[in-house]
Amino acid sequence: MHTAALGALIDERRVLLVHRRTDERADPGVWDLPGGLVEHGESDVASLARELQEELGVQIATGTARRLCRQIVRPAGKPVLLSAWLVGDWHGAPENLAPEEHDGLAWFSLEELPPPPHIIVRAALVEALRNQRG
Numbered sequence: 001m002h003t004a005a006l007g008a009l010i011d012e013r014r015v016l017l018v019h020r021r022t023d024e025r026a027d028p029g030v031w032d033l034p035g036g037l038v039e040h041g042e043s044d045v046a047s048l049a050r051e052l053q054e055e056l057g058v059q060i061a062t063g064t065a066r067r068l069c070r071q072i073v074r075p076a077g078k079p080v081l082l083s084a085w086l087v088g089d090w091h092g093a094p095e096n097l098a099p100e101e102h103d104g105l106a107w108f109s110l111e112e113l114p115p116p117p118h119i120i121v122r123a124a125l126v127e128a129l130r131n132q133r134g
Contacts, residue, residue, distance in 0.1 A: 001072075003081045005048040006035035007060065008068060008125055009090060011107065013132045015125060016094055017114070018055070019104040026075035031114040033084060033121070034105075044083045052087070055101070056094040064088030068124040075117075084121045086128050 009016040017031040034055050038047040045062045052058050068084040096105050108114065110129045116122030 001079050001081055003038040003044065003047075003083055004035060005038055005044045005051060006033035006082060006084045006121070007048050007052050007065070007087045008033055008085065008128065009052075009056075009058070009087050009094065010129065010132060013129060014107040014109050015113075015129060016056075016105060016107055018096070018098075018102040019106070021101060021103050024101065026080075027117045030117045031106075031108075032117050033125075034102075038083070045085070048083075048085055048087075052090070055096075055098040056092075056105070057097050058090045058092040058094050060087050061089035061091075068128060069120055071118055071120040073118055082118060082121060084124060 018034045019031050020027050022029040034052060036051040038044055045065050049060050049062050052060055065085045065087050068086050071082045072079050073082055096102055
């Protein structure tokens with residue numbers, strides 16, 4: 001089974017989501033956390049750092065990443081273990097560097113969150129947003 005590491009960048013009680021292209025095989029046309037598949041020999045956090053650098057151009061402080069949850073999903077019929085993380089600190093301004101995967105990105109407040117592709121990840125994210133100070 002493959003593992004995918006997803007990261008929640010939170011700024012002023014808003015979370016950054018990417019919009020998956022409608023021609024994507026897994027979860028097409030939905031807003032989701034950025035991230036991707038963990039490569040052989042890579043830890044979840046190392047994968048998260050690599051994926052967020054590749055997709056968004058940000059460098060995360062891996063020591064500040066805190067696991068939100070883990071959930072098995074079947075986005076394209078095959079099981080994938082989602083490992084979702086709350087990223088406490090990063091450097092750089094997020095931009096869409098993976099237009100072949102995403103056709104947009106946006107910041108969402110708790111009240112603005114779009115429908116979730118993964119219920120358990122969404123519940124953990126909502127809890128994290130509620131617990132943010134500010």
